[in-house]
Amino acid sequence: MKTTRLKTSTGREYVRTPDECFVNLPDFDYLPNYVHVDGLRVHYIDEGRTDGETVLLLHGQPDWSYLYRKMIPILVEAGFRVIAPDMIGMGRSDKPIDIHTHTIEQHAAWLYELINELELDDITLFCQDWGGFTSLQVVAEHPGLFKRVLCSNSSLILMPEPILDIPQGIKREDFPIDPDAKLRTFEDLLVYVREQGFIKEDMSDFFDAWVHFALTAPDFKPSQNIVTDFGGIDLTEDERRAYDAPFPEEIFRTGVRTLPSMGALIDKEKNLSCWEALKKFDKPFLTVFGEYDMLVGTLKTQNTLIENIAGAAGQAHDRIPAGHFIQESQGPEMAKRLIEFISANP
Numbered sequence: 001m002k003t004t005r006l007k008t009s010t011g012r013e014y015v016r017t018p019d020e021c022f023v024n025l026p027d028f029d030y031l032p033n034y035v036h037v038d039g040l041r042v043h044y045i046d047e048g049r050t051d052g053e054t055v056l057l058l059h060g061q062p063d064w065s066y067l068y069r070k071m072i073p074i075l076v077e078a079g080f081r082v083i084a085p086d087m088i089g090m091g092r093s094d095k096p097i098d099i100h101t102h103t104i105e106q107h108a109a110w111l112y113e114l115i116n117e118l119e120l121d122d123i124t125l126f127c128q129d130w131g132g133f134t135s136l137q138v139v140a141e142h143p144g145l146f147k148r149v150l151c152s153n154s155s156l157i158l159m160p161e162p163i164l165d166i167p168q169g170i171k172r173e174d175f176p177i178d179p180d181a182k183l184r185t186f187e188d189l190l191v192y193v194r195e196q197g198f199i200k201e202d203m204s205d206f207f208d209a210w211v212h213f214a215l216t217a218p219d220f221k222p223s224q225n226i227v228t229d230f231g232g233i234d235l236t237e238d239e240r241r242a243y244d245a246p247f248p249e250e251i252f253r254t255g256v257r258t259l260p261s262m263g264a265l266i267d268k269e270k271n272l273s274c275w276e277a278l279k280k281f282d283k284p285f286l287t288v289f290g291e292y293d294m295l296v297g298t299l300k301t302q303n304t305l306i307e308n309i310a311g312a313a314g315q316a317h318d319r320i321p322a323g324h325f326i327q328e329s330q331g332p333e334m335a336k337r338l339i340e341f342i343s344a345n346p
Contacts, residue, residue, distance in 0.1 A: 003251055005097070008039030014096045016041065017246050022092060025242040027069045032092055037113045043092035044085035044118075048076040053147075053342065054120055057084040058111075060129020060154070061259035062214075062222035063325070064091030066242050070331025071126075071338070078339050080124075085114060087130070089255020091246050099172045099215075102258045104157065105267050107134040108141075115145060122147045126338055128154050128326065129296070130259055139281060140274035148284040148345055150338055151305060152326050153297040156278065157263060158271045159304050163296055165204045166211065170264040175215040177250070177257075186224035189213045203295050211260045222247065222256060230323035231292040278309060284345035285311035288337050290322030290330070297324060316344070 005013050022032075033046045045065055055075055057068045065084040075082045086093040088110055089102060096102075111134060115123070123146045127135045132154025139146050140156075157163055183189050189209065193199055198206040214220065223240035227233050235243070247253045287305050289297040302319070306312045318337070322330040 001249060003249060006094075010039060012039065012096055012101075013098065014040060014094045015251055016094050017092060017248065017252055021245045021248055025066065025245060026236065026238045028066055028242060030072070035114065035117045037088070037110050037117060040088055040094040040096070042085055042088060042094070042110075042114055044083055044114075045072065046081070046083050047072055048081045049079055050081060052079050052081040053124060054122065055080045055082050055124045055126065055338070055342075056115075056120065057082065058125070058127045058131030058135050059084070059087065059090070059327075060131045060133075061087075061090070062225050062256040063243060064246055066091070066245075067325065067327045068331070071327055071335040074332060074335035075338065080342075083118070083120070086246075087255065089259070095246075095252050095255055097251060097254050099254060099258050102255060102262055103265055103267075104130075104134055104137065104262050105270060107262075108137040111135055112138050112142065121145055124148045124150070124338070124342055126150045126152070126334075128152045129324065130154075130262070133157055133262075136278060137270075137274045140277035143277075143281050143283070146283065148286070148342065149281070149311070150286045150288065150341055152288050152334065153290055153293050153324055155296065155301050155305055156271055156275050157266050158268060159275050159301075159308070160272050162266075163301055164207045164263060165202075166208045166264055168264055168266060170211065170261050172215060172258060172261055175212055177218055178216045179218050181216055181218055183213055184217055184219040186213075186220060186228055189217070190228060199294070207260070207263065207295065211264055214257050214260045220256070226325055226328060229325045229329065230290070230294055231321075231329070233323070233325060233329050280310055282310040284315060284341065285309045286315045286337075286341050287312065287317045288326075288334065289319050290324060290326045291319040292321065292323040293326075295324060316341070
């Protein structure tokens with residue numbers, strides 16, 4: 001496969017996954033839409049009534065908007081305009097190849113620019129994983145853009161205690177891909193962390209191992225992570241292919257590899273400032289977490305949001321039988337919960 005390296009006007013190198021990689025993906029026949037953000041082309045799904053309320057669906061890592069294929073048609077049927085972008089570095093969006101590109105603050109800035117480019121307001125936000133860790137900074141700093149927020153298996157990294165207490169200041173260049181690595185696939189990582197006793201109430205050691213694995217493992221593919229979700233998820237071979245489709249070669253996987261280490265490069269002052277602002281967000285704020293998600297879906301994390309954010313008071317917070325990738329295992333149920341949340345908070 002011949003891959004062309006492209007450059008933005010400011011000199012940032014990136015690659016663009018060929019369109020043929022996205023042909024015949026199961027249950028995902030949506031027309032692509034694109035907008036440029038910071039010189040990079042961002043892909044987004046835009047379905048439903050143009051005059052309907054805007055629902056913004058944000059994914060995390062190592063997936064892309066394909067994660068929302070079970071929710072989108074239900075939300076469209078309910079009369080909403082549904083927008084599901086791919087994070088820069090993921091999905092059909094452009095993929096910078098510099099390993100230092102991805103930080104929480106950069107993705108928050110990109111999201112804010114995307115919202116402005118699409119002229120979105122009165123947004124109902126559904127966020128999960130890194131889609132939440134980044135977007136909740138935007139909610140904190142620009143609350144007027146949002147009408148409601150449903151947060152699932154996510155939060156801010158510091159509230160003010162860290163969700164996962166991992167060493168800070170990682171130098172990504174010290175952890176190149178290792179062709180001789182013993183931990184080659186996500187299944188290998190799971191065997192290792194179990195042997196080390198890292199699967200426990202405090203999952204900080206697990207996440208630290210995940211950070212280093214993602215940077216160095218030579219055979220890691222996103223679908224490996226999806227199927228080994230807490231509680232397990234069954235995917236067909238075609239669905240596995242769809243999750244891996246954006247990343248046909250190593251050069252396309254910088255985002256997949258480096259997003260976890262954003263948690264080891266936290267701007268503490270910025271994050272805590274956003275937490276103080278987020279606590280004052282008094283519009284409807286709902287949490288629906290997966291009870292099997294031991295990583296960022298813990299009861300402690302959920303309760304910290306509920307007990308501190310003004311708009312969380314009186315909402316129908318819940319924990320449902322799901323793991324981390326709650327949109328995959330409980331997509332129709334989460335769409336239903338989102339519709340009920342909107343209806344209850346007009």
